[in-house]
Amino acid sequence: MAAEIKHITEKCNGALLAIRDTLYVLSGKWKIQLIVLLREGPMRFNELQRSLVDITPKVLSKELREMELNEFVIRRVYDTVPVTVTYELTPYAATVDPIINSLREWGTQHRERIIASRKSEVKETVEE
Amino acid sequence: MAAEIKHITEKCNGALLAIRDTLYVLSGKWKIQLIVLLREGPMRFNELQRSLVDITPKVLSKELREMELNEFVIRRVYDTVPVTVTYELTPYAATVDPIINSLREWGTQHRERIIASRKSEVKETVEE
C-alpha cells in the first residue's frame, strides 16, 4: 500500500517539478499580461503602466526587473529629454507562447461554457 | 498618440481577459498539482494529503471544494467505516491538459537551459 502511493508520486514527480518551476518563473499577477502586451512591439514604462490600468509603478518596476533577469525582456535606455526607456521581448520570451495560447484558448472556451450553462438554467426555470 | 495606445490595448484585450479568467479558475498553489495527481485515477483525501507533502487539510479541503464548484472533480462518499471519500477528475478537467502540458514542457526546457548556461559560465571562468 505504501509502495502504491510511492509509485504514484514518483510517476508524477517530474511533471510536478517542471510545473512548479514554470509557475515560479511566471509568478505574480502581471508577467504573463506584460508578455501579451509586449508581443505587439516594444513599449515604454508609462505606456505599459497606462495599458495595465491597475498596476502601480512600484509593482511594474519589480515585475520588469524580474523579467529582465529571466531574459524575457531587454531594457533599452535612450539619451533623450526626458529620458526614454523601452522594454522589448527577447526571442526567449517567445518560448512561452504555447503556454499563453493554451491559457487564452481555455479561458475563451470556459467563458462560452459558463454563458451556455446560464442560458440553459434560465430555460429550465422558465419551463418549470 | 492616444489612439495608438487604445488600439494596442483593444487588440490584446480579449486575450488578456481570457487569460485572467483561466488564471482565476486555476488560482492557488495546488489546483494544477491536484489535477496532475488525479490524472492517475481517483484518490482519497488522506492519499492526496500524503502525496502533496506540504499541504494542510484546511488548504486541501478548500482547493478541492473550489475544484468541485468548477466541475473539475467529483466527490464521492462511501458508507464505510470509517467513511471513505474519493475525488475523481471529471471529463471537463481533461480540457486543461493542453495548459498542463505546456507548463510541464516549458519547465523542463527552462531547467535544461539554466543547467546549460551554468556549464558555459564555468567554462568561461576556466578559460580566462
Added chain:
DNA sequence: GATATTAGTATCCCAAAGGATAGCAGTATC
C-alpha cells in the same frame, strides 16, 4: 477504557504580494 482511523473544521497566525501616496532628478515649456 485508551487508541486509531477517516475526512475534515476551527482558530490563530505569519509572510509575502501588492496597492496608495509621495517624491526625486533633469530639463523644457509657459
Added chain:
DNA sequence: GATACTGCTATCCTTTGGGATACTAATATC
C-alpha cells in the same frame, strides 16, 4: 519661477494566501 514630462524609488499599509495546531464524530480494535 511654476508646471509638466519621464522613469522610476521610498514608505507605509492592507489584503490574502496559506501554514500550524488542535479538535470533532463515529466506530473498531487492542
